[in-house]
Amino acid sequence: xKDAFGIPQSLLVLGGTSEIALATARRLIARRTRTVWLAGRxxxxxxxxxxxxxxxxxxxxxxxxxxxxxDSHEVVLxxxxxxxxxxxxxxxxxxxGDQAHDERDxxxxxxxxxxxxxxxxxxGLVSARALQAQGHGSLVVLSSVAGERARRxxxxxxxxxxxxxxxxxxxxxxxxGTGVHVMVxxxxxxxxxxxAGLDEPPLATTPEAVATAVELGLRRRSETVWVPGLLRVVxxxxxxxxxxxxxxxxx
Amino acid sequence: MxxxxxxxxxxxxxxxxxxxxxxxxxxxxxxxxxxxxxxxVRGGIPRGLGRAYGDAAQNAGGAVFDMTGLDRIxxxxxxxxxxxxxxxVSLHSLMRVLLxxxxxxxxxxxxxxxxxxxxxxxxIHGKNHHVCGSFARHVLSFELLTADGTIRTVAQDSxxxxxxxxxxxxTGMILTATVRLQPVETSLMSVDTERAADLDDLMARLTATDxxxxxxxxxxxxLARGAATGRxxxxxxxxxxxxxxxxxxxxxxxxxxPSRLPSAPAAVPEGLLTRRTVGLFNELWYRRAPRAxxxxxxxxxxxxxxxxxxxxxxxxxxxAGFVQYQFVVGHGQEDAxxxxxxxxxxxxxxxxxxxxKRFGAADPGWLSFPRPGWTLxxxxxxxLPGLGAFLDELDEEVAAAGGRVYLAKDSRLRPDLLTxxxxxxxxxxxxxxxxxxxxVFTSDLSRRLNL
Numbered sequence: 001x002k003d004a005f006g007i008p009q010s011l012l013v014l015g016g017t018s019e020i021a022l023a024t025a026r027r028l029i030a031r032r033t034r035t036v037w038l039a040g041r042x043x044x045x046x047x048x049x050x051x052x053x054x055x056x057x058x059x060x061x062x063x064x065x066x067x068x069x070x071d072s073h074e075v076v077l078x079x080x081x082x083x084x085x086x087x088x089x090x091x092x093x094x095x096x097g098d099q100a101h102d103e104r105d106x107x108x109x110x111x112x113x114x115x116x117x118x119x120x121x122x123x124g125l126v127s128a129r130a131l132q133a134q135g136h137g138s139l140v141v142l143s144s145v146a147g148e149r150a151r152r153x154x155x156x157x158x159x160x161x162x163x164x165x166x167x168x169x170x171x172x173x174x175x176x177g178t179g180v181h182v183m184v185x186x187x188x189x190x191x192x193x194x195x196a197g198l199d200e201p202p203l204a205t206t207p208e209a210v211a212t213a214v215e216l217g218l219r220r221r222s223e224t225v226w227v228p229g230l231l232r233v234v235x236x237x238x239x240x241x242x243x244x245x246x247x248x249x250x251x
Numbered sequence: 252m253x254x255x256x257x258x259x260x261x262x263x264x265x266x267x268x269x270x271x272x273x274x275x276x277x278x279x280x281x282x283x284x285x286x287x288x289x290x291x292v293r294g295g296i297p298r299g300l301g302r303a304y305g306d307a308a309q310n311a312g313g314a315v316f317d318m319t320g321l322d323r324i325x326x327x328x329x330x331x332x333x334x335x336x337x338x339x340v341s342l343h344s345l346m347r348v349l350l351x352x353x354x355x356x357x358x359x360x361x362x363x364x365x366x367x368x369x370x371x372x373x374x375i376h377g378k379n380h381h382v383c384g385s386f387a388r389h390v391l392s393f394e395l396l397t398a399d400g401t402i403r404t405v406a407q408d409s410x411x412x413x414x415x416x417x418x419x420x421x422t423g424m425i426l427t428a429t430v431r432l433q434p435v436e437t438s439l440m441s442v443d444t445e446r447a448a449d450l451d452d453l454m455a456r457l458t459a460t461d462x463x464x465x466x467x468x469x470x471x472x473x474l475a476r477g478a479a480t481g482r483x484x485x486x487x488x489x490x491x492x493x494x495x496x497x498x499x500x501x502x503x504x505x506x507x508x509p510s511r512l513p514s515a516p517a518a519v520p521e522g523l524l525t526r527r528t529v530g531l532f533n534e535l536w537y538r539r540a541p542r543a544x545x546x547x548x549x550x551x552x553x554x555x556x557x558x559x560x561x562x563x564x565x566x567x568x569x570x571a572g573f574v575q576y577q578f579v580v581g582h583g584q585e586d587a588x589x590x591x592x593x594x595x596x597x598x599x600x601x602x603x604x605x606x607x608k609r610f611g612a613a614d615p616g617w618l619s620f621p622r623p624g625w626t627l628x629x630x631x632x633x634x635l636p637g638l639g640a641f642l643d644e645l646d647e648e649v650a651a652a653g654g655r656v657y658l659a660k661d662s663r664l665r666p667d668l669l670t671x672x673x674x675x676x677x678x679x680x681x682x683x684x685x686x687x688x689x690x691v692f693t694s695d696l697s698r699r700l701n702l
Contacts, residue, residue: 001699004267004305004574004662005639009699031639032665085311085698135293135312136270136695179260179271179311220571220634 001087001136006218007031008087008138012080014065014123015093016040017049019192020142023207024090024214029058031215037080039065040093067093067119068111073126081130088218089127091120091141091168094161096194099154109156116160121167128171131180138181140214141168145188145226148235151251172223183217185210186235187227201251203228254282254320261315264565265304266572267633267662270311270695278320280402283424287691288400290314294693297420299366300341303373304575305662306695307419313693316424318368324348325427332432333391338368338425343559346551350507354432355490355551357389361606363509363556368425373659374417374619378466378555381611383433385621387416388614393428398687402426408615414682416616419658421683421692421702435490437504440466440554442488443545446537450481450592453607454585454625457485461609465489466554469607472533473595473629474526480596483607484540491548500548509552514562519569524632529601536603558604571634574662576642579610580654581624587652588625591645595629598641605629617675620657628660639663658696666700676702 002008009032013021016038025036036058040046050060065076080086097112124139131137146154147161165184172182189195189204210227217225226232241249254277262269275295277283287295293313300319301308308315321337322344328334329352334345342356343363349355358370358377365375370386371393383389392406395415405412415422443464447453453469461467464487471483493504558564565573580587595602606628610621631638646668649656655672656664670676680702683692696702 001270001306001311001695002268003639003699004265004572004633006268007639009666133312135272135310136268177260177271179269 001085002138002218003032006138006221007215008033008218010035010037010085010087012037012039012077012086012089012127014039014089014091014127015067016062016065017043017045018092018094018142020187020190020207020210021090021092022049022053023211025053025058026056027208027211027215028088029053029056034058035084036060037063037086039063039076039080041066065123067115067123070119070122073122077123077126077130081134085134086131086137088138088140089131090214091124091127091139093119094142096154096157099156102156112156113160113163116157117163117167120164124167124171128175128180128182132175132178135179137179138183138218139168139171140183140185140218141165143168143184143186145186145231145235148186149239149246152247153251181221183214183222183225185214185217185225185227186231188231203231203234254278254286261298261309262572263303263305263308263662264301265574265633265662266565266568267574268306268309268695270306270309272310272313272315274315274317276317276320280426283316283321283396283426284400284402286314286316287396287398287424290691294691296692296694297338297368297372297424299339299369300364302362302365302369304660306699307373307659308369309695310693311695311698318366318424321426327352329354332434333429334432335427335429336367337427338393339366341366342370347507349432350435350438351505353434353436353505355435357431357433358383358386359555361556362559363552364559367428367430368420371416371425371428372418372420374614374616375659376610376621378468378608380621381461381467381609382465384611385416385614385616385619387412387616387619389431390416391429391431394426395423396426397423398689398691410682411686413615414617414679416614417619417658418616418679419618419696419702420694421697422686423692435505436493437491437496438507438551439491439496439500439504440488440549440551441491441495442486442547442549442554444541444547445485445543446540447481447483447485449479450483450589453481453483453485454588457607457609461487467608470536471592471605471607471627472537473592473602473605474530474533474599475537476596481592482537484537486554488549488554495546495548507551509550509556510560511562512560515564515566517563517566519567523567523569524601524603526599526601529603532603568630568632569634571632573630573632574638574642575628575630575660576645577620577626577628577657577660578645578649578654579620579622579624579626579657580649580652581622584624584652584654587648587654588627591648592627594645600629600631600635600638602629602631617679618658618673620655620659622655624654628657658700661696661700664700669700669702
């Protein structure tokens, strides 16, 4: 169960090698979290992530999960929920793709969309139903500011996050009053493997900062969390910039 | 006919950690048995008037049995001083009926709006614990509907009685109880008030003179710092005898007329309770108390239940809700108490109406909270940054001093500390495993603390 401050005792991470998710898991383990499920494609990275969290004192189990195989989600996630209550589901899988390459290779672009959007629709709905049956819990969805307004430089990724974001908001409304809480997290540029080598824009942040914001959001039962918080203001301004001007902005 | 059922979001009085359950309101024994039998795989938990601060009367995804439908007073022995009543009867109702007959409830907490079933389940205490013990000590027997669907009559001194007293509703559903009452001549209290300049002064006064009073409590200003750390107002007294009343009041000495102010508004602006506003309140509260006054006549409701005058006062904490932290440390652990009070005032938790009192002899309930020593209770807004980690540190201090926190108020204890704080927790788990192997009686609290 979550305590009065929204801190979970059990956590299911979808996308178990995500640096943001692991930073969040470390933070929650330092509080109350004792059971962690890391779901992802079986790999050495997944196992070493589990080992790292185990060293912090948590009971960590890995589970084979593939965002690109929605048909399997019901069975795979069903098994996790059958083991006991899951207080927080952190939906953290996603790929950036390579915009320049993917524009020339539609199949690669579709892979981004299928992972970030279609996979999340399936895993999100399966998790939501299980949370609803247990009458409590949070579904935390890692969206991105990139979904707030698509930019020339990464609109394939951005559009997939836009879809995910809209889906998660709607799901939150659907679950309002069921005891299940959906929180959409919109980080800006996060320094991770995924963004290594990219030019760093202003207001760049870290996985640890996102983890802190997730913990705070759980405490406040927030529906939307921006990281850093200032992005809420920046993006609401950017969203209203005329397209002709937006196109020419150096972002 | 079946009990009313609806699906609702449930929280404790602190309004943190909501979860959803089917609320079932049985009105008869048959409906109660059916409710327990049909509650489903996630079980059920009895709930009274929802005054437990945390998640003791929540059951996510399962059933919550609203016991307020079983609210009949079955029999009053006006000569012997006992009452047999349904578990859903509130102390408020009992007072209304019993006071005119010259009887008062044996133990009342800071609110009248708790049920008799809840009073046993949390084994509540009042300002008279140092003299009278906890509520269950005054319960002669109760009827308990257990997980197997049978109704057992449970008498004092039996293991099932002691597991149920303070057992947070996890041994079964109490249906009725027979409670021994306290005779009173009037419905007024004779109250002595004095101020203590700091914590040591307060503890010295309580130690030296507490035994002279049936009821005793100290309000303590936890925002005061430096030399004033732990300054307090002591209010102590007893039921006023008839001859203490002025002639006009003596004509109707047992009248029970609690006053009632408007409810707190449903939406309260965030950040109402800051260090500044609470500090100001505490300053005024301390200053308005007389330095020393004896024999003041007060209404029962003013003495015992000042907050009951403001329905839904818990809303003033806003959306984030609040936690109440109450712990006890034994006699001889005064240094631990001083350290904890020092840490709370240093940290400047905006807490008003923090209460310190001395407990008397321990109660037989396996999970009953009181033990001889000092107990401090304070409300803190749950939205305060870093509060969780801070209270965890206080828990460590309390556990190291051999103390414990109160489960009826808990919403955040680290599960592994429970057994350290309650040495009979394993006996409780063993009895539950035998009595209720499928875990029919389950709550968010029992899941969270692995009880």
